[in-house]
Amino acid sequence: MDKVGFIFTEDYYKYNFGEHHPLQPVRLELTYKLMESYGLLQHPRLEIQAPKMATREDLYLLHDKEYVDAVKKFSDDPQSIIGENLRETYGLGTLDNPVFRGMFEASCLAVGASIAAAELVMDEDNEINTALNIAGGLHHAMRRMAHGFCIFNDVAVAIQKIRIHHPDLKVLYLDIDAHHGDGVQQAFYEERDVLTLSIHQDGYTLFPGTGFMEERGKDSGYGYSINFPLYPGTYDSAYISMFKRHIPEIMKAFRPDVLVTQLGVDTYFADPLTQLGLSTTGHYKIFQLIKEYVEKYTTQKKWIAVGGGGYLMSAVPRSWTLALASMLDVTLPNTIPEEWITFFEQKHMDEPTPYELRDNNYRVEEQILKNPMFSVRIEERLDAIEKYVVEEVLPKLRE
Helix, strand or coil: CCEEEEECCHHHHHCCCCCCCCCCCHHHHHHHHHHHHCCHHHCCCEEEECCCCCCHHHHCCCCCHHHHHHHHHHHHCHHHHCCCCHHHHCCCCCCCCCCCCCHHHHHHHHHHHHHHHHHHHHCCCCCEEEEEECCCCCCCCECCECECCECCCHHHHHHHHHHHHCCCCCEEEEECCCCCCHHHHHHCCCCCCEEEEEEEECCCCCCCCCCCCCCCCCHHHCCCEEEEEECCCCEHHHHHHHHHHHHHHHHHHHCCCEEEEECCCCCECCCCCCCCEECHHHHHHHHHHHHHHHHHHCCCCEEEEECCCCCCCCCHHHHHHHHHHHHCCCCCCCECCHHHHHHHHHCCCCCCCCCECCCCCHHHHHHHHHCCHHHHHHHHHHHHHHHHHHHHHHHHHCC
């Protein structure tokens, strides 16, 4: 069977905006430890590789030189941003994107890791058709602006590298983060060989305030940007039904060679920054569906996956461990190993300790009982998405 690539280094933890910032590097440490505790990192089909930092030439595939230079400047001397106009400092020095020493190198490492994942999968001389970089998925970064905890857009750069080395291939970018994948959409908004499909919480209710069905692409890229804005509270069964109904049809119509996915798990029902309603069981089912669709609907059967959002430290490690297990075709015991429980509690997480890998959204049934309109509004939005797919998305892709 084909091998799975896993790109990892403890240097990921240096991408650190500070102890009070929502994007905590400990989530990656906890994820690695849980994968290790379950024995996944010793799996004979797993190939672990350390990343190299992206070069400036890599960054220039997406980002302007002036912006790259600014990131380097404030990375070397964070105090130099004092007194700068925030608009003129490219989105740096804000509450979302505070500058820190070593920011440039840490950001380049995240980009380099996603490039490494893409190179492993696209290399015809090895047996790796799937690769995962949990430190990637910084999908908000723009050409000349940091945005939403993201300094450089690792996944867009990795896709650009694929396009350069494999100009005849088509890439489907699937983003399941609770936040709209705006930076990646913008990078390929006028292109037709990269289809961007983002499933996220409605932009009227969540940052970055974009990702509406009307955002379809521009010029030759019109019809190749697709957005599914979900109503807050959308729960497992509703989400998965929508996913099964539309993703295969879109993939069959577009006929991608390669699938690139951003696996943000801030769709979790208790995530502190978002309001969607998925459980880790729901995430697991989605990961399994993605794996199935790669086999069925991509011509090359290649899957490049990156991390993304997720701000509940007890949820992120479980969901991304389930992602790797899905890639390796491993069914894990639901009881979390004691060694990880101890490790989690030693980290003094200000959260209840999880004991089960696959959980359920215990809040959603209560919500539906208290407010019957809760599920009605979710279904109305899913009906609107279905109409959009049938009447606009699929006809355009089938032209």
